[in-house]
Amino acid sequence: MNDHSTTYTSTEYRTPDGAPTDIVVFTITSTEKAGAKKSLPIRALEVMLIKRKQWPFEGKWALPGGFTKETETVRQCAERELMEETGVSGVHLDYFNVYSAPGRDPRGWMISHAFFALVQEAYVASRRTSDEAADVRLIPVEEALEMDLAFDHGTILSDALDKIRQHMMTTTIAREFLPERFTMSELYQVIQTVVPSFQERNFIRKITSTQSRRGIIEEVRNAEGQPLMSNQYSQRPAQLYRFTDYTPELSIYG
Amino acid sequence: MNDHSTTYTSTEYRTPDGAPTDIVVFTITSTEKAGAKKSLPIRALEVMLIKRKQWPFEGKWALPGGFTKETETVRQCAERELMEETGVSGVHLDYFNVYSAPGRDPRGWMISHAFFALVQEAYVASRRTSDEAADVRLIPVEEALEMDLAFDHGTILSDALDKIRQHMMTTTIAREFLPERFTMSELYQVIQTVVPSFQERNFIRKITSTQSRRGIIEEVRNAEGQPLMSNQYSQRPAQLYRFTDYTPELSIYG
DNA sequence: TGAATAGTGTCTATCAGACACTATAGG
DNA sequence: CCTATAGTGTCTGATAGACACTATTCA
Numbered sequence: 001m002n003d004h005s006t007t008y009t010s011t012e013y014r015t016p017d018g019a020p021t022d023i024v025v026f027t028i029t030s031t032e033k034a035g036a037k038k039s040l041p042i043r044a045l046e047v048m049l050i051k052r053k054q055w056p057f058e059g060k061w062a063l064p065g066g067f068t069k070e071t072e073t074v075r076q077c078a079e080r081e082l083m084e085e086t087g088v089s090g091v092h093l094d095y096f097n098v099y100s101a102p103g104r105d106p107r108g109w110m111i112s113h114a115f116f117a118l119v120q121e122a123y124v125a126s127r128r129t130s131d132e133a134a135d136v137r138l139i140p141v142e143e144a145l146e147m148d149l150a151f152d153h154g155t156i157l158s159d160a161l162d163k164i165r166q167h168m169m170t171t172t173i174a175r176e177f178l179p180e181r182f183t184m185s186e187l188y189q190v191i192q193t194v195v196p197s198f199q200e201r202n203f204i205r206k207i208t209s210t211q212s213r214r215g216i217i218e219e220v221r222n223a224e225g226q227p228l229m230s231n232q233y234s235q236r237p238a239q240l241y242r243f244t245d246y247t248p249e250l251s252i253y254g
Numbered sequence: 255m256n257d258h259s260t261t262y263t264s265t266e267y268r269t270p271d272g273a274p275t276d277i278v279v280f281t282i283t284s285t286e287k288a289g290a291k292k293s294l295p296i297r298a299l300e301v302m303l304i305k306r307k308q309w310p311f312e313g314k315w316a317l318p319g320g321f322t323k324e325t326e327t328v329r330q331c332a333e334r335e336l337m338e339e340t341g342v343s344g345v346h347l348d349y350f351n352v353y354s355a356p357g358r359d360p361r362g363w364m365i366s367h368a369f370f371a372l373v374q375e376a377y378v379a380s381r382r383t384s385d386e387a388a389d390v391r392l393i394p395v396e397e398a399l400e401m402d403l404a405f406d407h408g409t410i411l412s413d414a415l416d417k418i419r420q421h422m423m424t425t426t427i428a429r430e431f432l433p434e435r436f437t438m439s440e441l442y443q444v445i446q447t448v449v450p451s452f453q454e455r456n457f458i459r460k461i462t463s464t465q466s467r468r469g470i471i472e473e474v475r476n477a478e479g480q481p482l483m484s485n486q487y488s489q490r491p492a493q494l495y496r497f498t499d500y501t502p503e504l505s506i507y508g
Numbered sequence: 509t510g511a512a513t514a515g516t517g518t519c520t521a522t523c524a525g526a527c528a529c530t531a532t533a534g535g
Numbered sequence: 536c537c538t539a540t541a542g543t544g545t546c547t548g549a550t551a552g553a554c555a556c557t558a559t560t561c562a
Contacts, residue, residue, distance in 0.1 A: 235514090254454045466551095
């Protein structure tokens with residue numbers, strides 16, 4: 001419905017006005033329960049948003065991100081912008097989609113590359129504001145989904161959430177939200193925080209004593225071969241586990 | 255190592271010289287065995303390549319693709335270029351990665367968006383050459399991987415192959431290579447053609463009589479409820495099946 | 509001893525994996 | 536009756552899902 005009348009010479013093409021990246025930074029915050037002394041914390045999935053200081057969408061909340069430079073890949077751009085805007089670095093960063101609908105950015109023709117990052121709460125404690133942002137804040141995802149975000153960031157956030165839910169069930173990205181050593185309850189809580197519908201009554205047993213899943217996680221032992229335990233969240237000490245570097249291959253056919 | 259000395263004003267940024275798409279078109283070709291009269295065909299996974307007529311990489315084989323216009327999404331661009339360059343339309347098209355390494359395209363700063371397409375052999379029978387391509391051809395993937403393709407298309411092809419192998423095992427994309435109604439042998443052959451390591455000795459039984467997998471495929475029956483059979487590939491007629499619109503959710507945790 | 513979490517015993521129906529076996533129809 | 540593919544019988548050990556039960560430690 002447009003410029004088929006123009007001559008077909010490649011040098012006459014209009015070129016994009018920029019190749020931005022947007023990063024959906026997820027973290028799981030832990031809050032101790034009020035009453036009990038030793039109990040599992042309340043966990044919540046939150047996303048990092050920045051309040052814009054400039055046109056366009058001045059005053060609206062947006063995902064961190066920025067423009068790719070000629071000398072870097074879009075991944076390097078995402079890493080750099082994440083560091084510049086939120087002070088977060090060295091984290092798990094996954095590319096998941098491109099957003100190219102005409103008119104999605106009032107500044108011009110912008111094709112944006114979206115990443116999600118999974119970071120531990122401690123990593124974002126030292127976050128800071130930058131030139132471009134009036135405020136950086138962690139917002140519970142359910143709340144963020146209801147907000148009227150800048151650009152098409154509502155769609156991007158929603159897509160990112162779908163992706164990490166799928167990855168949470170099919171890969172070992174849960175490790176990104178956990179310390180090196182963790183208990184089964186912690187793992188179970190993390191999975192449930194990201195995927196609320198997840199429920200396994202015999203979770204511990206399935207992970208530890210099922211041959212086909214043996215290998216994704218292993219018990220942590222000390223030099224003498226004694227199992228290492230933690231009583232951080234419970235009276236009775238719980239076995240500590242760690243992820244191995246093995247990820248099982250899934251199949252719908254068997 | 256670069257332009258940190260320049261002033262930090264957004265209007266001074268260099269902008270990309272284009273946002274191309276590249277499409278990895280996979281098809282499975284079937285060849286009848288010479289000797290036998292009724293037997294399963296030999297199937298091969300092939301990829302569509304175009305011989306370039308222009309600088310850069312003139313004379314080299316490349317993936318079909320082209321430049322995104324201001325008025326379309328990258329997906330629409332991929333659909334359009336696929337139609338223009340190969341005559342293929344209305345097929346399964348999945349976005350899988352972005353390629354943005356500086357210097358990947360001698361024409362300038364090009365951030366390319368890669369799709370894979372799954373098409374039936376019949377769809378590509380009517381393929382044609384275009385202005386830009388001297389030749390369009392299906393090449394067996396193993397052969398194509400050995401070739402010195404234009405740009406970083408070797409990497410893109412390799413990545414695409416990884417992706418469809420993973421999708422073949424975890425989604426029902428096998429349907430894109432099959433007719434509406436198919437036999438278990440055909441399905442098994444298609445899976446094996448894409449993922450040679452796949453092997454299930456009790457394949458039929460697992461698909462049809464396992465509760466947890468019941469639902470991805472169903473028997474085809476006629477109006478009277480009689481099972482529909484095919485003896486296209488065998489003396490003994492085989493039950494015909496079709497995919498349902500159900501895709502199971504996989505999990506490494508149970 | 510109660511609270512809070514960790515973990516086991518045990519039962520049944522189902523499933524995986526292996527292998528031998530029967531079934532169908534054309535030539 | 537041979538061949539090529541389709542499909543079943545049957546065995547063992549492993550697993551899923553349910554629920555009741557025991558274990559550990561601190562306050």
